[in-house]
Amino acid sequence: MDTLTFKGTVTYSIYKQLRNNFVNLVSTIGDIMIFGVQVIKSICKRNVDKKVLVEQCARFGVSSLPITLSIVGMSSIIVAMQVAGEMVKQGAGNFVGLLVAMLVVREEGIIMSGFAIISMIGSSLASEVATMRVTEQIDAIKVLKVDPIEYLFTPRVLSGVLMMPPVLVVASLVGIIGGGVAAHLASGLSYKAYFDSVWRGLYMKDINVALLKAIVFGFTIALVSCTCGYRASGGARGVGEATTKAVVWSFVAIVIWDLVFSILFFF
Secondary structure (H helix, E strand, O other): OOHHHHHOOHHHHHHHHHHHHHHHHHHHHHHHHHHHHHHHHHHHOOOOOHHHHHHHHHHHHHOOHHHHHHHHHHHHHHHHHHHHHHHHHOOOHHHHHHHHHHHHHHHHHHHHHHHHHHHHHHHHHHHHHHHHHHOOHHHHHHHOOOOHHHHHHHHHHHHHHHHHHHHHHHHHHHHHHHHHHHHHHHHOOOHHHHHHHHHHHOOHHHHHHHHHHHHHHHHHHHHHHHHHHHOOOOHHHHHHHHHHHHHHHHHHHHHHHHHHHHHHHHO
């Protein structure tokens, strides 16, 4: 089979697509690392537009709060409803609050908050930066001798770092309280027994690790979303592809980070 014939086969098409996707993945990861270093340097130099930072903090924290609280709260209620009845029957009612608190603080609160913020804020950041890229607004910024990374990335990434921990704290509180109400309604477990169990099972290590996760997740979500938007090309279709990549890769990134934290602190 000659080269021209091989290039017309389905096998070659699949190979070419996989190769292009791999090259695109590697180059995007490289850009994320390079832009991340530049953002950290910019933050250390305090080259941040405070007005834009406040706007992005409101967007990242306040705007995302309703959906974040809804997702974390409902997830905790579902878990508490399913486990409380069985645990009370087995004489383990005093451990319901401990189980829910550990689940919410260690994993559910931060993961569900991350997913909610990616879906709402991360996609918005990516589409905004991608639109600026395909309409040549970023090129205009460069012509004005303004660093687009410092101007676009830094306030958005810093807002993620600053606002993700407070969002996590509020969401975790809502999740624990919602779990207590659900456990009481599902099994008759008293609120005193539930919250006594929460108090016994919650350690400062869990809280500190959760807050550190929130900082890393906020940094990662904003950085990945902005990078995917910055690399967009091809008009409206490119904006859609950049937004999709930002959401998918942000999901993958925070799951990998969660695994790393679990190995480092709980293995």
